[in-house]
Amino acid sequence: EICLSNEWGTICDDVFTSxxxxxxxxxxxxxxxxxxxxxxxxxxxxxxxxxxDNVGCAGTESSLLDxxxxxxxxxxxxxxxxxxxxxRCQVNATGVCTYGDIRLVGGSNEYEGRVEICINxxxxxxxxxxxxxVDATVVCKQLGYSYTGYGKYYSSAYFGAGSxxxxxxxxxxx
Numbered sequence: 001e002i003c004l005s006n007e008w009g010t011i012c013d014d015v016f017t018s019x020x021x022x023x024x025x026x027x028x029x030x031x032x033x034x035x036x037x038x039x040x041x042x043x044x045x046x047x048x049x050x051x052x053d054n055v056g057c058a059g060t061e062s063s064l065l066d067x068x069x070x071x072x073x074x075x076x077x078x079x080x081x082x083x084x085x086x087x088r089c090q091v092n093a094t095g096v097c098t099y100g101d102i103r104l105v106g107g108s109n110e111y112e113g114r115v116e117i118c119i120n121x122x123x124x125x126x127x128x129x130x131x132x133x134v135d136a137t138v139v140c141k142q143l144g145y146s147y148t149g150y151g152k153y154y155s156s157a158y159f160g161a162g163s164x165x166x167x168x169x170x171x172x173x174x
């Protein structure tokens with residue numbers, strides 16, 4: 001799905017190819033090699049609006065919105081959500097990440113979990129000493145989540161103890 005004007009909607013599978021899937025994978029931070037597009041609501045039908053149709057990417061774009069596409073009343077997704085596109089991306093098996101990347105691990109959904117940060121191509125944890133709602137809000141913003149107010153924070157390995165290096169402690173965001 002894609003979020004436009006703070007609403008999530010699906011993408012029609014008409015002419016959607018593995019080249020378009022590469023753009024999705026890149027946007028999500030996955031490898032673009034072997035990206036696959038699936039038609040016919042392979043992963044299930046969505047609900048709400050269908051936002052994009054006839055997507056056409058060159059494969060180098062950073063977002064589907066940088067590609068050609070049809071939207072609004074021009075969408076011709078004949079079978080509605082039965083034509084929702086799906087994508088499979090290749091996960092970087094070596095675990096290499098980009099310096100400063102953060103992720104949430106161990107939560108019940110993508111919006112919660114133990115905070116981990118990438119330093120020197122290695123994921124590690126963040127000590128909760130001094131951690132508060134302002135720090136949690138910065139994490140939410142860095143991950144691209146819109147949030148009004150302050151992020152909720154948990155301590156004492158609430159989402160399970162991490163392993164490996166503790167990269168940061170005494171974090172104090174303002």
